[in-house]
Amino acid sequence: MNMLYDERLDGPLPTTDKDRLLADLRRNVPGLRILHTPEELGPYECDGMSSYRTLPLLVVVPDTVAQVQAVMRHCHEHHVPVVPRGAGTGLSGGAMPVEKGILLSLARFKHILDVDPHTCTARVQPGVRNLAVTEAAAAYGLYYAPDPSSQIACSIGGNIAENAGGVHCLKYGLTVHNVLRVDIVTADGSLLTLGSEALDSPGFDLLALFIGSEGLLGIVVEATVKLLPQPETARVLMASFDDVRKAARAVGDIIGAGMIPAGLEMMDNLAIRAAEDFVHVGYPVDAAAILLCELDGVEADVAVQCTRARELLEAAGATEIRLARDDDERKRFWAGRKNAFPAVGRMSPDYYCMDGTIPKRALAQVLTEIAELSRQSGLKVANVFHAGDGNMHPLILFDANEPGALERAEALGGKILELCVAVGGTITGEHGVGREKINQMCVQFGADELSLLHGVKAAFDPQGLLNPGKNIPTLARCAEFGRMHVHAGQLPHPDLERF
Amino acid sequence: MKPAPAAESLESLRECVRAAFDAGTPLAIHGGNTKRFLGAASRGTAFALDMRAHSGIVHYDPAELVLTARCGTRLEDIEAVLAERGQMLACEPPHFGANATFGGMVAAGLSGPRRPWVGAVRDFVLGCRVIDGEGHAMRFGGEVIKNVAGYDVSRLMTGSFGCLALLTEVSMKVLPKPSHQYTLCLDIDVGDALRRLSGWAREPLPITGACHDGSALMVRLEGGRGSVDAGAARLGGRQVDDAFWTELREHRLPFFAGSLPLWRLSLPPATAPLDLSGEVLVDWGGAQHWLRTAADAATVRHAAAQAGGSAIVYRGHDTAADAPFQPLSEPLLALHQRLKQRFDPRGLFNPGRLYPAL
Numbered sequence: 001m002n003m004l005y006d007e008r009l010d011g012p013l014p015t016t017d018k019d020r021l022l023a024d025l026r027r028n029v030p031g032l033r034i035l036h037t038p039e040e041l042g043p044y045e046c047d048g049m050s051s052y053r054t055l056p057l058l059v060v061v062p063d064t065v066a067q068v069q070a071v072m073r074h075c076h077e078h079h080v081p082v083v084p085r086g087a088g089t090g091l092s093g094g095a096m097p098v099e100k101g102i103l104l105s106l107a108r109f110k111h112i113l114d115v116d117p118h119t120c121t122a123r124v125q126p127g128v129r130n131l132a133v134t135e136a137a138a139a140y141g142l143y144y145a146p147d148p149s150s151q152i153a154c155s156i157g158g159n160i161a162e163n164a165g166g167v168h169c170l171k172y173g174l175t176v177h178n179v180l181r182v183d184i185v186t187a188d189g190s191l192l193t194l195g196s197e198a199l200d201s202p203g204f205d206l207l208a209l210f211i212g213s214e215g216l217l218g219i220v221v222e223a224t225v226k227l228l229p230q231p232e233t234a235r236v237l238m239a240s241f242d243d244v245r246k247a248a249r250a251v252g253d254i255i256g257a258g259m260i261p262a263g264l265e266m267m268d269n270l271a272i273r274a275a276e277d278f279v280h281v282g283y284p285v286d287a288a289a290i291l292l293c294e295l296d297g298v299e300a301d302v303a304v305q306c307t308r309a310r311e312l313l314e315a316a317g318a319t320e321i322r323l324a325r326d327d328d329e330r331k332r333f334w335a336g337r338k339n340a341f342p343a344v345g346r347m348s349p350d351y352y353c354m355d356g357t358i359p360k361r362a363l364a365q366v367l368t369e370i371a372e373l374s375r376q377s378g379l380k381v382a383n384v385f386h387a388g389d390g391n392m393h394p395l396i397l398f399d400a401n402e403p404g405a406l407e408r409a410e411a412l413g414g415k416i417l418e419l420c421v422a423v424g425g426t427i428t429g430e431h432g433v434g435r436e437k438i439n440q441m442c443v444q445f446g447a448d449e450l451s452l453l454h455g456v457k458a459a460f461d462p463q464g465l466l467n468p469g470k471n472i473p474t475l476a477r478c479a480e481f482g483r484m485h486v487h488a489g490q491l492p493h494p495d496l497e498r499f
Numbered sequence: 500m501k502p503a504p505a506a507e508s509l510e511s512l513r514e515c516v517r518a519a520f521d522a523g524t525p526l527a528i529h530g531g532n533t534k535r536f537l538g539a540a541s542r543g544t545a546f547a548l549d550m551r552a553h554s555g556i557v558h559y560d561p562a563e564l565v566l567t568a569r570c571g572t573r574l575e576d577i578e579a580v581l582a583e584r585g586q587m588l589a590c591e592p593p594h595f596g597a598n599a600t601f602g603g604m605v606a607a608g609l610s611g612p613r614r615p616w617v618g619a620v621r622d623f624v625l626g627c628r629v630i631d632g633e634g635h636a637m638r639f640g641g642e643v644i645k646n647v648a649g650y651d652v653s654r655l656m657t658g659s660f661g662c663l664a665l666l667t668e669v670s671m672k673v674l675p676k677p678s679h680q681y682t683l684c685l686d687i688d689v690g691d692a693l694r695r696l697s698g699w700a701r702e703p704l705p706i707t708g709a710c711h712d713g714s715a716l717m718v719r720l721e722g723g724r725g726s727v728d729a730g731a732a733r734l735g736g737r738q739v740d741d742a743f744w745t746e747l748r749e750h751r752l753p754f755f756a757g758s759l760p761l762w763r764l765s766l767p768p769a770t771a772p773l774d775l776s777g778e779v780l781v782d783w784g785g786a787q788h789w790l791r792t793a794a795d796a797a798t799v800r801h802a803a804a805q806a807g808g809s810a811i812v813y814r815g816h817d818t819a820a821d822a823p824f825q826p827l828s829e830p831l832l833a834l835h836q837r838l839k840q841r842f843d844p845r846g847l848f849n850p851g852r853l854y855p856a857l
Contacts, residue, residue, distance in 0.1 A: 120700050197807045198808035201765070298722070357644075390644060458837075459841055
């Protein structure tokens with residue numbers, strides 16, 4: 001299935017004369033960096049979802065908020081679509097350009113404006129890397145909690161657009177729990193502040209609505225984020241299991257017993273072997289699954305919790321339990337998990353990373369069904385799983401040079417996401433819908449819900465110029481998609497005209 | 500205003516909204532009416548829609564840390580069910596009366612003393628079912644903790660005072676109750692208290708409450724025995740009754756009695772009392788000030804805005820003459836109006852409850 005913008009399904013886009021736009025922007029926005037030759041545009045043709053590529057008309061790289069506003073005002077007046085881009089690490093194609101629009105990069109907004117140890121907050125520009133915030137706060141014993149695995153490269157602006165998570169979400173929350181305020185430029189070039197330095201603000205919670213809106217409602221130009229004190233201590237237990245169902249049970253037992261681990265991660269046998277081959281940290285390569293359970297906080301509490309967690313893991317049938325002896329070993333235990341994606345990448349020419357979330361109780365069932373789907377499609381699937389919060393990342397292994405393999409991988413991925421919805425979960429836990437999961441949105445939401453979501457978009461961007469074709473599918477797309485994915489003999493959106 | 504027919508089922512609630520839509524008769528939505536004093540009265544409403552008929556816990560699985568309930572369920576009942584399994588609504592919502600409902604908690608979006616350290620109501624909302632102003636029943640979010648499909652309509656509903664859609668069911672993340680709790684009192688002035696709190700915020704102390712009542716600082720520690728004991732030794736002071744936090748949350752402390760208007764100021768963390776007449780109780784480590792003052796509304800609002808926050812009046816104020824909530828800037832109000840128009844095109848839900856223009 002081709003995921004490039006399709007005007008027949010995603011709606012017509014206005015056509016802009018590139019040379020005229022270039023001349024207009026040069027004249028109207030003094031000092032604006034504009035890239036326009038094919039060589040300059042090439043690096044922006046995709047984000048972390050690299051299987052689909054499009055060159056935008058132009059790439060603009062503003063230095064100031066005034067320039068962002070001037071670009072947006074011009075595009076609003078002349079009906080030019082705009083796709084915002086942070087670090088371009090997103091996996092769902094949220095920053096994929098459109099052929100008839102410009103790409104607006106926030107790469108030059110890379111300054112940390114202030115770290116305030118008294119209020120435990122940092123004021124940052126959107127292009128600041130996630131990890132750089134933590135590094136700047138470290139001098140005060142503080143850190144920024146959300147830690148997506150791309151944190152070395154991904155930017156705060158992109159994190160806000162995607163409501164980024166990480167391995168510590170269950171205890172420390174997502175981006176939406178850790179951002180106090182954003183300044184945004186809207187589709188018509190206005191500058192608005194959502195949220196505040198205070199803990200709540202008058203009116204509707206537009207800050208929460210904005211976070212995770214994938215660049216469709218506005219462009220972040222500044223953010224104030226919350227900083228937390230570094231935990232005094234952290235310990236990691238690694239438990240091996242001969243059956244994934246036992247590992248799944250242990251997850252429920254630990255949380256049901258009143259513990260909130262800082263991280264609770266599961267890997268299946270294929271993922272364990274891939275990781276061990278890559279980082280050589282002594283993972284049990286014969287185990288059906290391992291659980292990594294990190295407990296953090298004050299020393300005395302952590303010691304008690306470690307003992308309790310060990311008892312529960314044993315009771316659930318763990319075949320081996322190891323407690324990292326020191327910080328070095330703790331980091332080695334984590335190294336395999338944190339490198340699981342590149343490790344799997346070494347086993348196969350290509351892999352496709354999924355991002356569904358399920359209720360934890362459905363884990364064993366879902367893993368069994370994924371194994372069956374994998375067998376039917378002839379493609380291997382390695383499973384890594386944020387077990388504590390139900391967010392799974394099945395990695396589908398394939399070879400893009402083999403004719404039809406990408407399509408088979410995408411079809412398998414789509415079925416896995418639909419399985420997540422069927423057991424009461426969601427098609428995306430933290431990577432976003434973007435372009436990648438636009439069709440599966442039709443499985444998760446009905447026509448009334450999608451219409452309301454389009455209404456929310458229209459309240460911010462009546463012309464639909466910001467990041468068109470992402471996040472919320474048109475009803476026409478769902479009608480077309482529905483023809484291909486009929487469930488239980490029922491056609492979704494039967495009231496719609498079919499193409 | 501007449502009561503609307505009791506609507507137990509989702510379908511009967513839809514019928515009620517569709518009838519209101521056809522007749523163009525706005526609805527005053529309510530649960531236990533325990534927070535009626537907050538905000539203006541809804542304007543021009545023909546029917547009072549009592550949500551308490553639509554009640555019951557739909558789903559609760561302690562190992563998932565998620566509870567789903569219909570909005571008319573009594574908050575006390577939900578908290579009792581959670582307590583049986585050693586869990587809680589960690590945002591510590593005020594009840595302001597035995598009849599407070601789950602939906603009312605979400606619509607008002609008020610959080611208790613634990614808020615700066617553990618989170619607000621909106622932080623725990625995972626999903627909702629709503630009926631829009633044309634009678635469509637919809638579901639957003641879900642029962643899982645990580646979910647970024649579509650815009651976050653569920654959190655938008657939180658604190659919207661029922662002005663966008665009829666909230667019928669909500670899923671929330673719940674947390675285990677801490678195994679130990681300890682409250683200490685330090686006889687220090689508010690300036691000293693805020694200085695110390697600011698330093699403690701950078702230490703891994705299990706603080707989950709910090710309130711200066713004008714004469715002393717009260718601090719709550721919660722966690723395992725080890726961290727609570729170590730924290731108590733580190734902070735010093737004398738132990739006092741943990742019930743203080745419930746009395747604070749429910750506005751039953753002596754400070755809250757009296758006839759002067761009661762204001763709530765939401766301010767950046769560690770803000771010292773503002774230069775306003777009257778008495779102040781500083782909560783949330785300085786991020787929430789309760790103020791009893793005779794000062795006029797414009798003065799209070801201006802001072803709060805200058806300090807980077809906002810002010811709303813809780814009690815003792817003529818809400819007919821002056822809207823209780825801090826006014827919005829022109830572009831923000833316009834955005835609120837456009838959203839309202841999309842959710843509730845005929846203006847049926849609680850018109851004027853939050854702002855006259857909504």
